[in-house]
Amino acid sequence: MTTLVRRESGLDRRSLAVVAALALVTLALVVLSVGTGDYEMSPGEVLATLAGQGTKAQYLVVMGRLPRVLVAILVGAALALAGAIFQTVTRNPLGSPDIIGFTTGSATGGIATLLIFGSAPGVVSLGALAGGLLTAAVVMALCAPHGLLSSRLVLLGIAVSAVLVGVNSYLLVKANLEAAAQAVGWLVGDLAGRDWTYFVPLAIAMAVFTPIVFANGRALRMLEMGDDTAIGIGVDVPRVRRTLVLVAVALVAAATAATGPLPFIALAAPQLARRMTRLPGPNLVASAFVGAALVVAADYLGQRLLESSLLPAGVVAAALGGAYLLWLLLRRRA
Secondary structure (H helix, E strand, C coil): CHHHHHHHHCCCHHHHHHHHHHHHHHHHHHHHHHCCCCCCCCHHHHHHHHCCCCCHHHHHHHHHHHHHHHHHHHHHHHHHHHHHHHHHHHCCCCCCCCCCCHHHHHHHHHHHHHHHHCCCHHHHHHHHHHHHHHHHHHHHHHHHHHCCCHHHHHHHHHHHHHHHHHHHHHHHHHCCHHHHHHHHHHHHCCCCCCCHHHHHHHHHHHHHHHHHHHHCHHHHHHHHCCHHHHHHHCCCHHHHHHHHHHHHHHHHHHHHHHHCCCCCHHHHHHHHHHHHHCCCCCCHHHHHHHHHHHHHHHHHHHHHCCCCCCCCHHHHHHHHHHHHHHHHHHHHHC
16 A cells, blocks of 8 residues: 555655655644643643553543544545645646635535534535535536636636525525524534544545545546646546546545535645645645644644634634635736
């Protein structure tokens, strides 16, 4: 499996060093995040407890907080992989599920499920998946006459996303107060209260879809060079594109179901990974680690920035992602 990941993700020595550094950063953020809360723990106490040397009280605290950071890691990796797929397929750095409406579609499915059936994680996951797939089907059908041209896909995705934002607002207005408050809290994108019931479905989704992404890693790199080149090399472009788009939508839906929509992670992570590794292509492994580190960092900062209140991870991610998007647009303009 390690050999497959290295070969299909284009990892060289620099990339391996970047991935190792990102893994260490993520681990450090995990330790800091697990130690944050009403019962503060030092990094040494957290590590000792994870090694089986802490007190019973410390063990209960760590085990209670660990699912939250594990969900953050998987959500970040899922969004980053989905972003890398869409940006490669569209050959556009703005071709992110945030921008082209698939995240909003998953949110619409999740909201409808929350309002109708309640907040069970498995049910919300199915609703988010259905919403994401339906949105993808609509966008791809609108693109069908001209293919998935990058500019057309982005513009149509933005239009569909705008419509879905209106649908979300309508659903919230028509819901009762309690259900609307629950749905609004989910829409913000928050990791508070995430336990093993959220982690298990997300882990299953990652175990199913991540190998498919890496198995198509070489074909994904070929797609970035253009359809004609990829076909000349022997890539079944229509099949690979359909498969990867469906897998990416499923990853976005699984991540959105677990935490609500987290903006800009799918947009920023692949671009940051590319700049760190200085390699073309999707940089799947590096992108996944960047995404994981970003979400864990956003959650940790949300707990630390304001002493009087906690900020949801989605709010912090939106602030960081908005600044990055502004920088990216100014850089492209220059």
